[in-house]
Amino acid sequence: MIESPVSPTSENVSQGATISTRSTSAPRRYGAVAGLVSGALAVTIGMLVARIIDVVSPIDAVGSEFIDRVPPWLKERAIQWFGTNDKLALRVGIISVLAIAALVVGVLAARWLMAGIVGIAGFGLIGMLAAVHRPGESLAAALPPLIGAALGIPLLIKLIRPTAPAKVTMPGPSRVPLGWDRRRFLVSTGSAAAGAALAGGIAQLLESRRVQSIRRAIPDSLPPISTPTGTPTSLVPADSTLSPVTSFITPNESFYRIDTALSFPNVSLSSWKVDINGLVDKPLTLTYDDLLARPQVERIVTLCCVSNEVGGEYISTASFRGVLLADLLREAGVKPGAEQVFSTSLDGWTSGFPVSVALDGRDAMIALGMNGEALPLEHGFPARLVVPGLYGYVSATKWLRTIKLTTWDAEEGYWVPRGWAREAPVKTQSRIDVPRDGERVAAGAARIAGVAWAQHRGISKVEVRIDDGAWQPARLGTDVTDDAWREWVLDWDAKPGKYTIQVRATDKTGATQTEEVAPPDPDGATGYHTRMVKVA
Ligand SMILES: Nc1nc2c(c(=O)[nH]1)N[C@H]1C(S)=C(S)[C@@H](COP(=O)(O)O)O[C@H]1N2
Numbered sequence: 001m002i003e004s005p006v007s008p009t010s011e012n013v014s015q016g017a018t019i020s021t022r023s024t025s026a027p028r029r030y031g032a033v034a035g036l037v038s039g040a041l042a043v044t045i046g047m048l049v050a051r052i053i054d055v056v057s058p059i060d061a062v063g064s065e066f067i068d069r070v071p072p073w074l075k076e077r078a079i080q081w082f083g084t085n086d087k088l089a090l091r092v093g094i095i096s097v098l099a100i101a102a103l104v105v106g107v108l109a110a111r112w113l114m115a116g117i118v119g120i121a122g123f124g125l126i127g128m129l130a131a132v133h134r135p136g137e138s139l140a141a142a143l144p145p146l147i148g149a150a151l152g153i154p155l156l157i158k159l160i161r162p163t164a165p166a167k168v169t170m171p172g173p174s175r176v177p178l179g180w181d182r183r184r185f186l187v188s189t190g191s192a193a194a195g196a197a198l199a200g201g202i203a204q205l206l207e208s209r210r211v212q213s214i215r216r217a218i219p220d221s222l223p224p225i226s227t228p229t230g231t232p233t234s235l236v237p238a239d240s241t242l243s244p245v246t247s248f249i250t251p252n253e254s255f256y257r258i259d260t261a262l263s264f265p266n267v268s269l270s271s272w273k274v275d276i277n278g279l280v281d282k283p284l285t286l287t288y289d290d291l292l293a294r295p296q297v298e299r300i301v302t303l304c305c306v307s308n309e310v311g312g313e314y315i316s317t318a319s320f321r322g323v324l325l326a327d328l329l330r331e332a333g334v335k336p337g338a339e340q341v342f343s344t345s346l347d348g349w350t351s352g353f354p355v356s357v358a359l360d361g362r363d364a365m366i367a368l369g370m371n372g373e374a375l376p377l378e379h380g381f382p383a384r385l386v387v388p389g390l391y392g393y394v395s396a397t398k399w400l401r402t403i404k405l406t407t408w409d410a411e412e413g414y415w416v417p418r419g420w421a422r423e424a425p426v427k428t429q430s431r432i433d434v435p436r437d438g439e440r441v442a443a444g445a446a447r448i449a450g451v452a453w454a455q456h457r458g459i460s461k462v463e464v465r466i467d468d469g470a471w472q473p474a475r476l477g478t479d480v481t482d483d484a485w486r487e488w489v490l491d492w493d494a495k496p497g498k499y500t501i502q503v504r505a506t507d508k509t510g511a512t513q514t515e516e517v518a519p520p521d522p523d524g525a526t527g528y529h530t531r532m533v534k535v536a
């Protein structure tokens with residue numbers, strides 16, 4: 001067995017001898033390189049073919065299947081560790097696992113070629129199964145991983161076992177082992193690696209073109225609401241920004257983003273429509289223009305994620321514009337027995353909330369606009385649901401596709417079988433934004449400020465406690481709407497020392513948020529937000 005091509009043994013330094021099968025295989029460490037390069041080519045060709053035939057990328061398909069199956073505790077960990085970079089972390093994780101697997105496959109292949117073939121074929125098969133299983137994907141989605149593996153396997157064979165050695169006969173003894181030629185190997189792996197880089201680069205380019213073309217279809221502005229319904233839009237008051245760090249309205253660019261989508265779903269505005277069906281008298285199908293032509297409202301709503309830890313950032317406020325869901329449901333005619341408003345997205349995500357919530361007078365809507373613009377792609381263009389008072393995971397379907405009136409038994413929203421509560425009204429909560437945790441506050445006139453929320457119930461009181469002192473009522477910002485957060489501030493004559501500051505909110509039903517500490521899982525975190533500061 002050749003250990004190194006530069007220290008040939010007499011066995012493989014031959015003169016015109018026939019090549020033994022053993023000596024034609026690459027040394028093991030070259031096998032690792034061969035595995036890596038073949039794996040990379042298989043994956044990048046798969047990505048490229050996926051872009052060309054416009055189906056899900058094999059990597060994204062595997063990643064999405066992973067997300068769908070990941071146990072809730074691991075999902076929580078990932079959000080804690082990586083925050084909204086959790087998707088990047090997943091991609092890096094998948095690529096690392098694949099790279100290690102490819103190295104192992106290559107090393108094995110140097111000894112048993114069959115192991116390499118089976119290895120790459122296995123990964124191709126996983127990619128194919130994942131891709132065809134993705135919602136909305138056809139059998140064509142199996143082609144990219146198939147073609148990737150179909151190219152990766154012969155490449156691996158070629159690299160491990162060059163069939164045509166440079167020279168079969170040589171005059172005089174040679175130090176170059178026959179059958180195994182390091183230079184040939186380097187040239188082949190180099191060109192294959194370059195090919196993989198090129199394929200990956202083009203795939204990436206095509207993906208950004210795809211996203212660009214969806215973005216180009218987003219209207220620059222929406223026509224003004226011609227026939228407003230309901231109470232007039234509450235205006236954002238000039239003094240609404242009590243907090244120096246948190247603006248009452250969150251700009252679209254800084255609005256938190258949470259979803260399971262590894263890449264944006266294909267949105268074609270011209271063919272997009274939303275179906276309202278299920279337990280209704282008359283199913284409705286509405287295009288983007290149909291929705292825009294309907295009576296609409298503009299409402300300020302605070303959206304928050306159930307995964308938000310106490311004091312967390314997964315909460316934002318925007319002025320959403322759209323068609324009231326209740327109007328549409330009344331037109332469709334909700335049949336008795338309908339319990340759940342179950343919605344699906346273009347990317348196969350689902351959520352569901354009680355029919356009674358949709359019809360109790362709150363401004364649940366199919367939103368088309370956000371802060372005076374069309375809905376950004378990140379937040380669900382062309383349309384999404386916004387339901388004041390409920391956590392996003394049970395209600396706020398982005399890239400909306402269908403709304404089905406159904407029973408609780410018939411359908412479960414995406415996160416429900418994954419251990420999250422079926423019904424999830426937003427819990428009364430509050431957050432300290434200034435001072436920051438661990439901040440050194442200058443002695444003298446200081447202020448403690450933040451936000452409090454109890455969507456659809458409204459905030460009536462916010463109190464602050466410094467160390468073991470009494471709860472002091474904070475000054476509240478303008479009561480813009482019960483559906484949004486409320487800003488608060490407490491002037492504080494800060495004396496030198498170390499302090500623990502806590503906040504608690506009371507909603508308009510008179511209920512004060514609970515002190516009991518609970519994790520986000522299964523229906524929202526509780527406890528008082530607490531910050532430690534030093535005054536000097
Ligand atoms: N299609 C789709 N819609 C979705 C989700 C998702 O994963 N996919 N996540 C939901 C969750 S958990 C939340 S908190 C909100 C977040 O909306 P945002 O990203 O616009 O802030 O969207 C909801 N809508």
Ligand SMILES: [Mo]
Nearest residue numbers: 305306392393
């Ligand atoms: Mo969420």
